[in-house]
Amino acid sequence: MAEKKDEIKKLKEKLLVQHKNGYHVISDKMFKACDKFCEGYKDFMNKAKIEREAVIYSIELLKKKGFVEYEKGMALKAGDKIYRNNRGKSVIASIIGTSPIEKGVRLCAAHIDSPRLDLKQNPLYEDTELALFKTHYYGGIKKYQWTTIPLALHGVIVKADGTSISVNIGEDENDPVFCVTDLLPHLATAQMQKPLAKGITGEQLNILIGSRPFKNDEESGSVKLAIIDILNKKYGITEADFVSSELEAVPAFKAKDIGFDRSMIGAYGHDDKVCAYTALIATAECKKPKHTVVTILTDKEETGSDGNTGLRSSYLEYFIADIAAALGSDGRTVLSASECLSADVNAAFDPTFPEVNERNNSAYINHGVVVTKYTGARGKAGTSDASAEFTGRVRRLMDSNNIIWQTGELGKVDEGGGGTVAAYIANLDVDTIDLGVPVLSMHAPYEIVSKLDTYMAYKAFEVFIAD
Incomplete structure (x- = not known):
């Protein structure tokens, strides 16, 4: 009888989706790394409450890591670290890879504005x-x-x-x-x-x-x-x-640990600075990437991404065209070969309000970074809906690097929905999928994220841009 139960257990693990709390999986070493990483994140949250301050913080960090301000026409080679400041309200950081630029870039895109x-x-x-x-x-x-x-x-x-x-x-x-x-x-x-x-x-x-x-x-x-x-x-x-x-x-709240166990962080603006910070740090610490890395921290997402500092603007496209030309290619060729993680948050399941979620397709605190294949609302309106092929590639990348991850949607089909910058990047002929951190009380003056999920977002961006 015991052998039969053990056989069934193994079959379930092999064939069925296993929803596991990340704390049942991570090592003590990773546990400590997670907490240490989040101390830096809390400092960022206290210093960068608006998009202008996030740009200042980011540029100061990038300069310390050897990045220099890019000017059109600048000669570029593998290993060069550059950034572009767009009107003090959005910033692009890039590291030139060892592969030809026509092989595409690894693009991470988060927003630094909040309600x-x-x-x-x-x-x-x-x-x-x-x-x-x-x-x-x-x-x-x-x-x-x-x-x-x-x-x-x-x-x-x-x-x-x-x-x-x-x-x-x-x-x-x-x-x-x-x-x-x-x-x-x-x-x-x-x-x-x-x-x-x-x-x-x-x-x-x-x-x-x-x-x-x-x-x-x-x-x-x-x-x-x-x-x-x-x-x-x-x-x-x-x-x-x-x-x-x-x-x-x-x-005027400060970022603070939440819970007796200090497992979560309460702060204003987790949406979407939790993804902006994790992508920024992964980029700043990246060394000798194969593909050129481009990480963009953008403005205006919360109001539809319009304006010359939002991603409906052409400034990202112009930047790609400029660095492509400097490396002997063209922007169209580079974009068509590129891949993007649209770095934005998803809603975490809240047991106080379970009725708005469909449990099998909800994101959960401490279950890792969320891969969101599509966003939109009412018939997927306003989404790019990542292809099965690209979703499969991201899935393999997460699994092969031991990233704790999950999938999620923004509420029941007729209840919720929302948008990210994914569609605007996908419209440039770039393979794009959303990946980010689950958030409790999203868009409230004080939002909550898990330290484990935050750290897993950082690790996800790290392996993506290094791949």
Whole structure:
């Protein structure tokens, strides 16, 4: 009887998909490596909350690793490490491989923008002796989640004379923070009877920034005047300078370990900085790759990838064309022979809300990096849907390198769906598939990822670009 059970067990392991928690598989050595890697990731998350800061962080790291800024026409050879800064909001890092460039590149593409509140062009106003900022939310958010949490202000202000001023208020322990107010339960009877999506409207996402009037001035607008006076003394700006600014309100939370076992990380912006950081580190540490490596950290994914820093722009295509020409080929030939991991997150199964997921095709915390063959919604609209051949190649690559991985979809067929940058790269005639980290509470001000899954994403990008 025991022999029969053992035979059945072996047959199941051979023939059936085995869903295993990664912690049942990894060694003590890998366990420690995972935790150590994630300390660096938490530092990145605290220093790079917006896309501009992520670009600055990335370029500083790349320079330390020997990368130099690329200029069109620069002579290139195998082993050269280059980067291109696109308007301070996206960056491409590349290492020239030993194989001819016409053999294609190994491309990793992640985005470094996250849902947030953007200040309007004329944001500052006063109402009943309170000063506030008007905002326009960026990306898909649940508006009610952004009330009554501490907010920091990040970004840049370009003054009338062209001077650029970086802003970062709310991250230092001695900084003030800001917040969006909400109704007390005692007066919220009507509000709480509304559908959840309408409990807070976009125009109610006003950020409280001050209440002290200017000196002894009792005229209307004195609180607003006091605020702009503070900003003028600190930054030398006037109210008109808000028109040429990009100021983003983001949660003032720090990245912290989650759980008694410290197995997870809570932070703002895991989507998609968890994939951006892992791909960046894998690229920065890569030595003598066979194929040319191109890793892009892009902007604007959360709003559809439009604009000259998003991947619907031609800047990636132009970069490939430039390095192809420098190496005696052409962009079209290189792209057609290339492969891409579209590095973006997927939704982790949440046992508190099981009804929105189909369990056999959901991603799970601690089950490794997620390979997502297709995204899209309602009939796979908006997806590139990777071919069986390329999916099989990625599957073999993961298995042969002992990468803990899983598959996943973004909810039930008629429940969820979403997009990544995969379609825009696939449209360039590049074999492309999504690969990333499962996230709990995605698009919330405080998201959660597993340390093990994060480390497996890094290892996946590492073996892909070295293959």
